[in-house]
Amino acid sequence: xxxxxxxxxxxxxxxxxxxxxxxxxxxxxxxxxxxxxxxxxxxxxxxxxxxxxxxxxxxxxxxxxxxxxxxxxxxxxxxxxxxxxxxxxxxxxxxxxxxxxxxxxxxxxxxxxxxxxxxxxxxxxxxxxxxxxxxxxxxxxxxxxxxxxxxxxxxxxxxxxxxxxxxxxxxxxxxxxxxxxxxxxxxxxxxxxxxxxxxxxxxxxxxxxxxxxxxxxxxxxxxxxxxxxxxxxxxxxxxxxxxxxxxxxxxxxxxxxxxxxxxxxxxxxxxxxxxxxxxxxxxxxxxxxxxxxxxxxxxxxxxxxxxxxxxxxxxxxxxxxxxxxxxxxx
Amino acid sequence: xxxxxxxxxxxxxxxxxxxxxxxxxxxxxxxxxxxxxxxxxxxxxxxxxxxxxxxxxxxxxxxxxxxxxxxxxxxxxxxxxxxxxxxxxxxxxxxxxxxxxxxxxxxxxxxxxxxxxxxxxxxxxxxxxxxxxxxxxxxxxxxxxxxxxxxxxxxxxxxxxxxxxxxxxxxxxxxxxxxxxxxxxxxxxxxxxxxxxxxxxxxxxxxxxxxxxxxxxxxxxxxxxxxxxxxxxxxxxxxxxxxxxxxxxxxxxxxxxxxxxxxxxxxxxxxxxxxxxxxxxxxxxxxxxxxxxxxxxxxxxxxxxxxxxxxxxxxxxxxxxxxxxxxxxxxxxxxxxxxxxxxxxxxxxxxxxxxxxxxxxxxxxxxxxxxxxxxxxxxxxxxxxxxxxxxxxxxxxxxxxxxxxxxxxxxxxxxxxxxxxxxxxxxxxxxxxxxxxxxxxxxxxxxxxxxxxxxxxxxxxxxxxxxxxxxxxxxxxxxxxxxxxxxxxxxxxxxxxxxxxxxxxxxxxxxxxxxxxxxxxxxxxxxxxxxxxxxxxxxxxxxxxxxxxxxxxxxxxxxxxxxxxxxxx
Numbered sequence: 001x002x003x004x005x006x007x008x009x010x011x012x013x014x015x016x017x018x019x020x021x022x023x024x025x026x027x028x029x030x031x032x033x034x035x036x037x038x039x040x041x042x043x044x045x046x047x048x049x050x051x052x053x054x055x056x057x058x059x060x061x062x063x064x065x066x067x068x069x070x071x072x073x074x075x076x077x078x079x080x081x082x083x084x085x086x087x088x089x090x091x092x093x094x095x096x097x098x099x100x101x102x103x104x105x106x107x108x109x110x111x112x113x114x115x116x117x118x119x120x121x122x123x124x125x126x127x128x129x130x131x132x133x134x135x136x137x138x139x140x141x142x143x144x145x146x147x148x149x150x151x152x153x154x155x156x157x158x159x160x161x162x163x164x165x166x167x168x169x170x171x172x173x174x175x176x177x178x179x180x181x182x183x184x185x186x187x188x189x190x191x192x193x194x195x196x197x198x199x200x201x202x203x204x205x206x207x208x209x210x211x212x213x214x215x216x217x218x219x220x221x222x223x224x225x226x227x228x229x230x231x232x233x234x235x236x237x238x239x240x241x242x243x244x245x246x247x248x249x250x251x252x253x254x255x256x257x258x259x260x261x262x263x264x265x266x267x268x269x270x271x272x273x274x275x276x277x278x279x280x281x282x283x284x285x286x287x288x289x290x291x292x293x294x295x296x297x298x299x300x301x302x303x304x305x306x307x308x309x310x311x312x313x314x315x316x317x318x319x320x321x322x323x324x325x326x327x328x329x330x
Numbered sequence: 331x332x333x334x335x336x337x338x339x340x341x342x343x344x345x346x347x348x349x350x351x352x353x354x355x356x357x358x359x360x361x362x363x364x365x366x367x368x369x370x371x372x373x374x375x376x377x378x379x380x381x382x383x384x385x386x387x388x389x390x391x392x393x394x395x396x397x398x399x400x401x402x403x404x405x406x407x408x409x410x411x412x413x414x415x416x417x418x419x420x421x422x423x424x425x426x427x428x429x430x431x432x433x434x435x436x437x438x439x440x441x442x443x444x445x446x447x448x449x450x451x452x453x454x455x456x457x458x459x460x461x462x463x464x465x466x467x468x469x470x471x472x473x474x475x476x477x478x479x480x481x482x483x484x485x486x487x488x489x490x491x492x493x494x495x496x497x498x499x500x501x502x503x504x505x506x507x508x509x510x511x512x513x514x515x516x517x518x519x520x521x522x523x524x525x526x527x528x529x530x531x532x533x534x535x536x537x538x539x540x541x542x543x544x545x546x547x548x549x550x551x552x553x554x555x556x557x558x559x560x561x562x563x564x565x566x567x568x569x570x571x572x573x574x575x576x577x578x579x580x581x582x583x584x585x586x587x588x589x590x591x592x593x594x595x596x597x598x599x600x601x602x603x604x605x606x607x608x609x610x611x612x613x614x615x616x617x618x619x620x621x622x623x624x625x626x627x628x629x630x631x632x633x634x635x636x637x638x639x640x641x642x643x644x645x646x647x648x649x650x651x652x653x654x655x656x657x658x659x660x661x662x663x664x665x666x667x668x669x670x671x672x673x674x675x676x677x678x679x680x681x682x683x684x685x686x687x688x689x690x691x692x693x694x695x696x697x698x699x700x701x702x703x704x705x706x707x708x709x710x711x712x713x714x715x716x717x718x719x720x721x722x723x724x725x726x727x728x729x730x731x732x733x734x735x736x737x738x739x740x741x742x743x744x745x746x747x748x749x750x751x752x753x754x755x756x757x758x759x760x761x762x763x764x765x766x767x768x769x770x771x772x773x774x775x776x777x778x779x780x781x782x783x784x785x786x787x788x789x790x791x792x793x794x795x796x797x798x799x800x801x802x803x804x805x806x807x808x809x810x811x812x813x814x815x816x817x818x819x820x821x822x823x824x825x826x827x828x829x830x831x832x833x834x835x836x837x838x839x840x841x842x843x844x845x846x847x848x849x850x851x852x853x854x855x856x857x858x859x860x861x862x863x864x865x866x867x868x869x870x871x872x873x874x875x876x877x878x879x880x881x882x883x884x885x886x887x888x889x890x891x892x893x894x895x896x897x898x899x
Contacts, residue, residue: 013817031565031650043771047823048815052365055532057568057646059461060369076649100503101820107366120473121428121466131425136433136440140638143455146430146462150368182428 003028003037003079004088007049010099019099022046023088028079034089035063035074038103051103058215061149064156065103066092071153073215094156096169110152113169117176117191124186132184145178145223147216154210154220166199170210170220173201177223180230192231201227202241243267253312256305261295332743334360334477335736336729337496337512339484339539342370343460343718344700345518346467347725348679348732353474357733362479362499362510364534364825367468371520371532372721375460376571376642377444378452379424379718381417384441388449390414395892397716400446400602401670401709402852403868403894404552404887409677409705411890413716416723421453424722428466430455432639442639443576446602446713446899450576457571457642460718479510483825484538485756487515487546487696488748494546494695495743498752502825505818507753509745513736514695516728517543517673518721521701525833525840526666526785527778528567530559539702541832543673544839548681549690550873551704551885553836554843554854555670557712558787560606561626562665563651570643570662572714574628575599577639581610582625582659583618594899601899604711604787604853607664611787614663623661632656664787670712670853671843672704674872674885679703679728680735690885691874695735699728706870709887710852759827764812770826773804773811774833781837785844790858798841805834839873842880846871864894 003026010019024041032040035053042049053063056075063074067082068090083089097105123132154170155161161169168176176195179185195201201224210220232242247266251259261283268275286292293299302308336352338345341363352359363370382393393414398405425431425439431453434440444452455462471478479499486498488509496511519539523531544550560581561570575581581599583589593609594601601609610624618624628636633656636644640655647653653660674690675681675698682692700721707720780800784793808831815823849863850856868887873880 011817012819036566042822043769047769047813048817050820050822052369054365054369054534055371055374056566057374058649059373059458059642060365060371060532062365062369078649101817104820106503115472120469121426123426127426129422131422131431131439133437134433135437136435139430139433142430143458143462146455146465147458148465149373149461150465182430184428 001028001030001086003032003083003086005037005041006088006090007041007102008092009102012101030080032079033075034067034072034077034079034082034091037079038074038091050101059149061151064094064151064153066094066156071095071156071213073151073153076215094152096155096158096161097152105152107152110155110171113172114150114175116168117172117194118187119175119179121179121182121185122187123184134183138181138183142178142182145174145181145218148174148218149216151215153213153215157209157213159207159209160203160205164203167203168199170204170224173204173227174218174220174223177227180227188230188234192227192234192236195227196231196236196239201231202239240267240269243269249312251299253309254301254305255299256302256308259295259299260293262299265295331741332496332511332513334358334510334512336360336514336516336732337362337510338516338518338729339363339497340370340518340520340700340702341367341478342372342518342520342700343464343467343721344725345516346471347722348516348518348699348729349476350467350470350474351726351729352733353476355730355733357736359729359733360477360479360510360512361471362482362484362497364481364483364502364538366480367471367478368465369534370464371535372464372718373461374530374532374569375718376457376569377573377576378442378454378459378715379421379463379722380444380447380451380713380715381421381453381719382414382449382451383418383421383439383453384451388451390417392448393417393451396447397707397713398892399897400711400713401707402711402862402897403864403892404555404706404709404851404870406706406888407890407892408888409707412677413707413719413723416727417719420719420722420726424463424466427470429463432456442573443600444714445572445575445600445606446597447600452576452715454573456638457573457640463718483828484542485828486748486752487542488743488745489546489693490743492694494693496745498748502820505821507749507756509749511743511745513739513741514697514732516679516697516699516732517702518698518700518725519702521669522833522836523666523669525777525837526556526781527775528562528782529666529778530562530567530569531666536829536833537836538829538832539698540672541835543681543693543696543698544835544873544875546693546696547691547875548693548696549674550671550839551674551706551870552671552709552843553669553839553873554847554871555708555710555852556666556785556840557603557668557670557853558607558664559667560603560610560664561662562667563647564621564623564661564663566650567665568646568650569667570626570647570660571640572603574626574640574643577635578631579626579628581606582627583613584620585618589613589618589624597899602711602713604855605899607787608855610664620661623663625659626662627659628655629657629659666782666786668712668717669701670704670706670708670710671840672702673698675699675703675705677705677727678731679724680731690872695739697728697732699724710854756824760813760816760824762810762812764814766810766812768807768811770811770823770830773807774826774830777801777804777834777837781840785840787855789844789854789856791845791856794841794844798838798845801834801838801841805838808834835875839880842882843871843873846882868894
């Protein structure tokens with residue numbers, strides 16, 4: 001089949017300072033991946049095309065790039081999946097990273113963020129003579145985050161990093177989770193303290209882009225949610241994010257639906273006067289138009305709210321049971 | 331003054347383990363790799379790492395003997411004993427570093443069965459053991475603060491007064507060429523699988539270190555010993571781990587028969603890799619294959635086992651063969667996977683003969699470890715899960731010994747002339763006229779195909795001679811090959827050209843060694859000489875570059891306790 005690739009080109013050595021799109025047409029076999037096509041272009045059409053690739057088997061993490069606007073491993077992406085009718089396929093370098101040349105990006109920032117989470121095991125006390133004793137379930141649980149190949153696809157598509165370079169990002173947070181969830185690691189407190197700060201676990205907006213982009217099923221966002229749980233379970237100081245979670249749950253458990261006013265007030269903090277005052281005009285306008293949600297005790301219960309409350313109670317009981325069992329195992 | 335005490339080239343498991351070991355004993359050590367360390371090909375090791383750690387049932391002696399037998403008695407037994415003795419300690423070291431090894435019900439390290447092994451002594455992380463260890467090793471590099479030259483490509487070794495004193499290398503992101511000097515250099519650059527097409531190996535496995543050492547005067551050992559893995563996918567040649575068979579998968583021919591019964595009645599699918607690959611090739615040749623493949627059948631293992639212990643190969647088979655291994659058998663065939671041969675070293679990783687007897691040619695100050703090296707522990711055939719073991723055991727040892735050596739070395743290196751030489755040579759390549767119509771990928775493919783045709787599972791004199799002739803012809807074409815892209819930044823066109831040069835040198839040594847060994851042993855199976863001949867060929871072959879061609883010789887095999895017997899599985 002005929003394959004058409006529109007590839008973003010950028011040459012730092014050319015006087016042209018911006019990137020441009022270049023179209024290549026090649027004869028591709030049915031089983032070809034995007035990477036097979038790019039290699040064919042590089043070998044037979046245009047040896048100046050720069051990209052990273054190595055294993056061809058989605059394990060080395062070299063060939064993440066944007067295919068039709070989203071990050072993929074080129075070696076894991078079949079042409080038939082992205083261009084079933086032989087449509088042109090758009091290929092660009094990963095997002096949220098500086099482009100060095102064509103599809104090659106500078107990974108310095110990526111690794112800087114990984115380094116920030118102290119990405120190495122910090123066990124308690126002196127090493128035992130033999131292995132650490134650890135439940136297999138805990139080790140199996142770690143295989144999901146250990147499956148991360150550091151390809152950068154999640155970072156490329158992260159919508160928070162696009163607007164806030166201070167965010168640690170999905171890859172570094174998933175890496176942090178790998179240690180927080182490791183029963184051998186004893187640095188949870190300092191890790192969670194750091195992750196509870198600005199740029200940490202609470203800055204994810206749960207947009208799911210990283211889950212979608214991850215080629216290895218690491219689902220970084222879900223790991224971030226587990227970090228949030230760990231932060232709250234550890235009793236870390238509350239943040240706007242954790243108060244948001246608490247307030248959300250409280251109002252739904254009580255009334256069966258969301259108390260939007262209290263959600264805002266409690267998330268900012270009831271004593272956060274500057275924030276309350278600066279948002280007052282919004283509240284007043286809503287009030288004038290009759291759209292101000294009634295807060296607190298005035299927030300009426302939905303029919304059947306008691307049943308919702310029971311679901312919460314049952315869940316809490318199950319959770320504390322699990323926590324007690326975990327404590328026993330320690 | 332030298333930039334470093336020890337410079338490690340290659341940042342896979344052997345290289346990083348060497349750097350960590352040297353760092354721990356106080357060396358100013360640096361890592362250098364043409365890719366980021368976590369992109370290294372150690373990633374692709376799936377099944378596990380061997381050690382006789384569970385004393386009650388298993389023993390180091392048993393591990394040693396299985397390895398000796400697996401090697402078809404070509405492995406040096408002192409080296410094998412060293413490796414197997416160190417193995418249990420290294421598994422514990424890895425576990426302490428943070429590797430998330432599978433556990434048993436008591437929360438202790440658990441094992442799985444593997445090919446050619448008398449006991450289940452393979453420690454593992456699902457079917458991503460290499461990746462899981464590689465990433466943990468890089469965590470340790472981050473922790474240690476060891477300097478890491480990432481995406482630097484080595485063009486030359488700096489040799490002064492017959493001693494290796496560093497490298498000339500190109501930083502890919504800028505194209506800048508620079509010398510990095512060191513009092514000891516360790517080559518841990520991996521294998522040369524890409525000289526074959528197809529291969530399970532990553533595109534970076536181009537035998538750079540093997541060729542660099544060879545060109546500098548080091549000895550290559552047993553280069554004819556090339557492993558074909560029994561279970562690789564048709565098409566792109568990607569690997570499906572031996573752990574599949576370790577967990578109980580069957581091999582079936584087109585009649586649905588478990589044909590290994592006829593070749594290795596006792597070990598069946600878990601006979602050593604050379605035996606299984608030959609059996610598959612025989613079935614296919616005799617018309618009991620399906621489109622040049624046989625079938626790997628995992629259906630009876632059940633979804634749960636597959637998804638917890640073999641999920642990566644489930645993904646790979648789905649992505650590349652469009653087969654769901656839970657419900658269907660997957661077509662597989664033998665494919666180039668590993669090279670047992672490599673740069674001749676002693677047990678401490680030295681490429682030169684430290685006894686002062688010059689029994690073999692080497693380069694003082696130059697060390698090697700991992701697949702690039704040949705100690706030799708794999709002899710004629712490597713057992714599955716012994717390669718990860720080799721990388722960490724000899725990586726560690728070599729890192730420590732290299733620092734000891736470095737301490738004895740003077741701090742006197744003048745690198746400027748080497749830099750000028752290298753730059754002149756690179757410029758000459760880039761200045762070549764682009765008028766031949768020949769190009770790098772074409773020469774590389776022709777090399778890969780001829781090697782895969784004649785240096786594969788079955789060999790003979792005529793075929794190997796044809797391959798040798800072809801490789802020489804390709805070398806002549808290579809000398810005139812243009813590099814059309816002239817840019818400095820990330821010029822992979824230039825890198826592929828240099829890699830092709832490395833591979834052609836290695837391929838020539840493989841052909842020459844293959845033609846030399848006039849018997850069948852391990853992976854080197856000659857149809858024209860199908861018997862093992864211990865009387866004449868219980869020796870290593872050596873290849874040393876003399877006037878541009880390999881000069882072939884032999885070295886004795888070290889035998890300590892185990893005298894060769896017929897190999898039956």
